[in-house]
Amino acid sequence: MPNPKLQIIVLFQNLGEEKAYFARSPAPPLSGILLAALTPDLVDVEVLHEMVRPIDYSTEAEFIALSFMDFCAPHAYDVAARFRRLGKVVIAGGKYPSTFPEQVAPHVDCVVVGEAESVWGRVVEDLVSGRLASRYDAPPAPSLAGIPPPRYDLVESCYAVPIVTEATRGCPFGCTYCQLNIRPTPFRTRPIEDVIQDLRSTQGLSLPRRKLAMLYDNNFAGDMPYAKELLREIARLDLWGIGYQFSFNCLRDDEFLDLLVEAHCAMAFIGMESLNQPSLRSVRKGHNRVEEYRTQFDRLRERGILIFTGFMLALDEDTPDYYRTIPERLAEVDPSAVLISLSIPIPGTPFHAGLEHEGRIFDRDLSHYEGDHLVFTPRTVTPADVFRAFETINRRFYSWRSILRRWGRFTWAYVHRGAGHGKGLATRIVRSVMLSGILLQLSRFQRHHARHKVFGLPREIADR
Numbered sequence: 001m002p003n004p005k006l007q008i009i010v011l012f013q014n015l016g017e018e019k020a021y022f023a024r025s026p027a028p029p030l031s032g033i034l035l036a037a038l039t040p041d042l043v044d045v046e047v048l049h050e051m052v053r054p055i056d057y058s059t060e061a062e063f064i065a066l067s068f069m070d071f072c073a074p075h076a077y078d079v080a081a082r083f084r085r086l087g088k089v090v091i092a093g094g095k096y097p098s099t100f101p102e103q104v105a106p107h108v109d110c111v112v113v114g115e116a117e118s119v120w121g122r123v124v125e126d127l128v129s130g131r132l133a134s135r136y137d138a139p140p141a142p143s144l145a146g147i148p149p150p151r152y153d154l155v156e157s158c159y160a161v162p163i164v165t166e167a168t169r170g171c172p173f174g175c176t177y178c179q180l181n182i183r184p185t186p187f188r189t190r191p192i193e194d195v196i197q198d199l200r201s202t203q204g205l206s207l208p209r210r211k212l213a214m215l216y217d218n219n220f221a222g223d224m225p226y227a228k229e230l231l232r233e234i235a236r237l238d239l240w241g242i243g244y245q246f247s248f249n250c251l252r253d254d255e256f257l258d259l260l261v262e263a264h265c266a267m268a269f270i271g272m273e274s275l276n277q278p279s280l281r282s283v284r285k286g287h288n289r290v291e292e293y294r295t296q297f298d299r300l301r302e303r304g305i306l307i308f309t310g311f312m313l314a315l316d317e318d319t320p321d322y323y324r325t326i327p328e329r330l331a332e333v334d335p336s337a338v339l340i341s342l343s344i345p346i347p348g349t350p351f352h353a354g355l356e357h358e359g360r361i362f363d364r365d366l367s368h369y370e371g372d373h374l375v376f377t378p379r380t381v382t383p384a385d386v387f388r389a390f391e392t393i394n395r396r397f398y399s400w401r402s403i404l405r406r407w408g409r410f411t412w413a414y415v416h417r418g419a420g421h422g423k424g425l426a427t428r429i430v431r432s433v434m435l436s437g438i439l440l441q442l443s444r445f446q447r448h449h450a451r452h453k454v455f456g457l458p459r460e461i462a463d464r
Contacts, residue, residue, distance in 0.1 A: 004044070006065060009079070014074075014075055025159070027164050032047040068096055084109070110132050147190065147194060161243075166190070172187050248296070261303045312343050323389035340390065
């Protein structure tokens, strides 16, 4: 008898399938392909990323596993209901189901709470034998040893960088808006040999797709000695480029920066969040220092590392005068790409609790909690100020003229000023060609989002 089929769906839409937005992301999420790697051979497994393709309700899969974050929850309930009407068994897991299982449970057959590694095998065994329970709870902060490599072979071909993994979980900081601070767990690291195994598990991938990778840590260098040891091992691999995620304070460590270069770092994602120091303090992100941004970004550019950074509006200490200066100040610090969002009061975070206490939340539709909708009344600016800044910054930063200027500044800094970082001129020129392609794709992705998913000022907000 053939095995039953399990389809793992990583949800992405928040406006309903009729208005679906398909992103041009170069890399997939980690959750689906990692869950597939944990799945016993009792079932055949398929992974579908709704970020890039629609859900296939005609699938032959008997079992459906949905992974989703908070802003996808209303959509997840609709998807689950539709599959259940077709006789499918639906399991929910991921950040939102793990945080609010009681709210998710009525919509699905089973909720997996917490990190799935220690319980997923039992879930699948019970699923196949007809003994599926309504809830499975993983132990808090389990060991990260022995996690298998993700199933890169199940990643859709439209992703240019299918190799994604993580070295750590958690973050040592307590930013009030961060989902990690709803139920904080200790910062943990994986065995270095396991991370290296993930980066080597590229069988069946074409040459370009096995030479680029992303490490999706919330804070790669939360344990700096561990990070440095891992970078030394990654440097031994024959890779073209890797993206890392870490916090701003790491850029003060010269050895860490030089090890990033040796470990093939092509891009660094860093949460800049604001160019206004009081706004950073208001969300407990004081480890970012605005006066250091330009110098630290220069040090990355000279090492041939693209800078992709998060940026937030509608923080409590933002002012209209500050908003008017943002385009020029962004040009001065000169990140390669920026993910601009409105502040999101994720339910359960200290940020959400403070706004709730002050009665400032006016929109409780979770599908709007993705960073493109304003769901609360700002303290020191009007909603119109916020949306005007949002649209102006996106339009100016992602004009083709601005993109080409940033490309030129980056290339000049690396080719002409990067000689002191261990690479010869010929190597820097060849590497700059590769980095130019990455920068172009990253800019196209963010430009597409800014043009197609950023919403204008709704009338009901304009009247506030």
